[in-house]
Amino acid sequence: MKRLLRDARTKMALVTLLTTGAVVIAQLGALALILLLSLVAAGAYGASLPRMLRRWRAILWLLGVVALFQIAFLRTGRALLTLAGVMLVSSDGLRVAGQVSVRYLIIMAAALIMSTSSARDVTQALTRLRLPTTFVFMVIVTVQFIPRFAQLFRDSLAAMQLRGLDFRRISLIKRARAYLYLIFPVIAAALIAAQDLAIAMETRGFGAYKKRSAR
Amino acid sequence: MALKLSKVCYRYPESAPQQSRAGDLATPSPFTLRCDSLEIEPATMVCVTGANGSGKSTLSRLLCGILTPQAGAVLIDGDDLTGAPLAAFGRRVGYVFQEPAHQLFATTVIEELTCIGQLTTARREHPCLQQRAEALLRRFNLSDLRERSPQRLSHGEQQRLALAAVLMQEPRYLVLDEPSSGLDAASVEFLCQLLNELCQQGAGCCVITHDPRLRPLCGREVTTVAGEVCCSTPTAACPDKARP
Numbered sequence: 476m477k478r479l480l481r482d483a484r485t486k487m488a489l490v491t492l493l494t495t496g497a498v499v500i501a502q503l504g505a506l507a508l509i510l511l512l513s514l515v516a517a518g519a520y521g522a523s524l525p526r527m528l529r530r531w532r533a534i535l536w537l538l539g540v541v542a543l544f545q546i547a548f549l550r551t552g553r554a555l556l557t558l559a560g561v562m563l564v565s566s567d568g569l570r571v572a573g574q575v576s577v578r579y580l581i582i583m584a585a586a587l588i589m590s591t592s593s594a595r596d597v598t599q600a601l602t603r604l605r606l607p608t609t610f611v612f613m614v615i616v617t618v619q620f621i622p623r624f625a626q627l628f629r630d631s632l633a634a635m636q637l638r639g640l641d642f643r644r645i646s647l648i649k650r651a652r653a654y655l656y657l658i659f660p661v662i663a664a665a666l667i668a669a670q671d672l673a674i675a676m677e678t679r680g681f682g683a684y685k686k687r688s689a690r
Numbered sequence: 691m692a693l694k695l696s697k698v699c700y701r702y703p704e705s706a707p708q709q710s711r712a713g714d715l716a717t718p719s720p721f722t723l724r725c726d727s728l729e730i731e732p733a734t735m736v737c738v739t740g741a742n743g744s745g746k747s748t749l750s751r752l753l754c755g756i757l758t759p760q761a762g763a764v765l766i767d768g769d770d771l772t773g774a775p776l777a778a779f780g781r782r783v784g785y786v787f788q789e790p791a792h793q794l795f796a797t798t799v800i801e802e803l804t805c806i807g808q809l810t811t812a813r814r815e816h817p818c819l820q821q822r823a824e825a826l827l828r829r830f831n832l833s834d835l836r837e838r839s840p841q842r843l844s845h846g847e848q849q850r851l852a853l854a855a856v857l858m859q860e861p862r863y864l865v866l867d868e869p870s871s872g873l874d875a876a877s878v879e880f881l882c883q884l885l886n887e888l889c890q891q892g893a894g895c896c897v898i899t900h901d902p903r904l905r906p907l908c909g910r911e912v913t914t915v916a917g918e919v920c921c922s923t924p925t926a927a928c929p930d931k932a933r934p
Contacts, residue, residue: 627792633756634793636776637785638806639859643775649809656795656805663841664791 481520483592483600489516490585497581503570506577513584520591527587534583538576545572594618609682620668624661631660691767693753693783693863693894695728698762700752723748725762725919728912730863730894735885735907738898740914746898747788749914750865753896755779766863784856788867788898790848794840799832799851800824802840803858819858826854831880846877853884863894870901878903 496509545568552567601611642650702720723745730736740746751757755776763772766782787793796802803823827833830850840851870878885907889895897904
């Protein structure tokens with residue numbers, strides 16, 4: 476039973492269920508319950524919630540900003556806060572902000588559940604689910620390349636700052652230009668890596684025969 | 691006056707627990723680097739050697755502020771810059787990554803040298819930047835490639851361009867992570883000559899290397915063994931057993 480619960484396929488089923496619920500259900504109370512279940516499941520699988528909060532601090536800030544926008548610009552429903560006759564907070568704005576935030580938090584908790592399985596376990600589970608080999612391979616490649624590109628982005632950012640660029644001391648326009656410069660090496664590296672990988676796969680006979688020698 | 695690490699300890703953050711084949715969750719123990727004291731004085735060259743995974747790159751990243759130590763201090767010319775923004779380090783320390791492509795962003799070679807300066811300085815200073823860039827292109831034999839994309843250069847040319855771009859800032863100290871990896875004999879000779887010149891002009895250089903051709907240039911050799919910076923001796927006197 477313990478092994479079944481720890482199987483990556485069980486986690487995939489659970490994550491599918493939780494995220495589908497998050498998208499389909501609109502009631503805030505039910506969404507909050509799904510979020511609670513997701514966090515309990517992530518905790519039970521050994522994921523560290525404090526670490527998650529630290530690592531996803533920037534995303535949580537962004538979520539907060541999105542929620543504030545929803546509250547500020549959705550003016551339908553009952554007025555909850557008015558100032559000099561202008562509706563500042565409406566019941567609909569508050570509800571939608573809550574829904575969007577909780578949905579994103581559920582998706583993040585689902586990602587946290589999957590992060591407790593290694594990339595190898597996930598790909599093996601996908602193969603056992605009899606998904607097409609090409610699809611499984613795409614997942615493997617994506618999973619392996621994400622940390623590489625993240626490191627490349629961090630290195631490029633550090634290199635730029637070490638050349639004297641202080642993002643806090645330049646104008647917004649210059650900051651946007653600097654970020655455009657940052658994207659360039661990542662795209663170039665992705666294209667080069669994809670090209671190299673395609674050549675390496677072809678030289679090793681990937682897809683050369685209709686029938687695969689191993690599954 | 692020196693780039694100095696004092697009683698520094700850096701421990702990588704714990705990675706997420708991973709499930710073993712038996713189904714148990716295990717957290718891999720994080721790598722820790724300890725350095726009691728390391729000084730790189732102006733006009734000297736120090737080489738850092740050590741086996742793969744012993745902490746050489748971590749040491750270099752601590753020296754230039756990419757990593758912030760949990761304990762101890764990073765001092766540059768007496769100023770404690772521990773935890774300071776990278777731009778503050780960048781004004782005094784230049785860092786050349788092991789993979790030069792990671793620090794090349796622009797669409798042409800000449801733009802690579804001027805782009806950061808154009809973002810950080812006023813328009814009236816741009817002609818001066820251009821002149822300095824042209825001089826560096828000539829010094830690094832890159833003049834013929836000025837309009838080429840940095841991503842389409844050979845590894846050796848990228849390495850030279852990365853170093854030239856770092857020198858645009860005129861840093862007092864230089865940290866180079868395996869600068870000779872993937873270079874042919876002529877390129878290594880050029881690199882040695884250049885490092886010598888920089889050293890004579892007063893720059894303090896720290897070279898992370900496995901390459902025996904770079905060792906004779908360095909006055910001192912520092913060895914890292916399993917996260918401990920354990921040997922700091924003049925190159926000639928460094929015991930062979932401490933070397934990888």
